[in-house]
Amino acid sequence: MVLTAEDRKLLTAIWGKVSGHLDEIGGDALNRMFMCFPSTKTYFPHFDLSPGSKDIQVHGQKVARALDMALHHLDNVRGTLADLSDLHAYNLRVDPVNFKLLIKCFHVVLATHLRGEYTCLAHRAVDKFLFAVAEILGEKYR
Numbered sequence: 858m859v860l861t862a863e864d865r866k867l868l869t870a871i872w873g874k875v876s877g878h879l880d881e882i883g884g885d886a887l888n889r890m891f892m893c894f895p896s897t898k899t900y901f902p903h904f905d906l907s908p909g910s911k912d913i914q915v916h917g918q919k920v921a922r923a924l925d926m927a928l929h930h931l932d933n934v935r936g937t938l939a940d941l942s943d944l945h946a947y948n949l950r951v952d953p954v955n956f957k958l959l960i961k962c963f964h965v966v967l968a969t970h971l972r973g974e975y976t977c978l979a980h981r982a983v984d985k986f987l988f989a990v991a992e993i994l995g996e997k998y999r
């Protein structure tokens with residue numbers, strides 16, 4: 858992952874600002890993904906996918922907490938996400954194109970929460986981080 862020292866600083870600062878709302882942010886991002894990109898629903902046939910459902914909230918927490926964990930291990934994101942990478946590739950068979958859809962949603966949700974504080978440079982740092990996560994989660998998919 859090519860995160861510069863400046864990216865890391867921005868990333869840590871931005872994450873710090875939303876750290877009290879991570880669960881909500883995860884849920885909002887998932888809600889948005891299911892609304893804007895309905896094909897992503899096919900992976901969750903067993904969920905109640907109505908907007909704001911308990912299933913979405915609970916799953917949003919899991920996703921946000923995994924990102925939080927990765928962010929706290931920026932020098933070993935691959936190792937930190939190894940089990941999730943296996944799960945998404947071998948068990949869930951999530952086509953990597955879907956990670957990019959979720960990333961778009963995270964940006965909108967973060968911008969909505971942070972408004973002017975979500976500067977272009979912060980956006981770029983978060984994008985690099987999420988892209989690296991997506992690459993790791995999708996790299997075993999064949």
Ligand code: HEM
Pocket residue numbers: 897900901919920921923924941944945949951955956959990991994
């Ligand atoms: C499950 C993280 C993207 C589909 C999970 C779990 C986590 C997670 C932490 C729970 C694992 C467990 O319970 O052991 C992430 C992260 C993502 C991401 C960090 C990207 C930033 C996606 C995308 C899709 C997807 C884009 C499909 C559109 C699933 C499915 C499950 C799952 C179907 C299983 C849900 C269940 O049955 O409980 N993911 N995920 N994930 N993920 Fe992802």
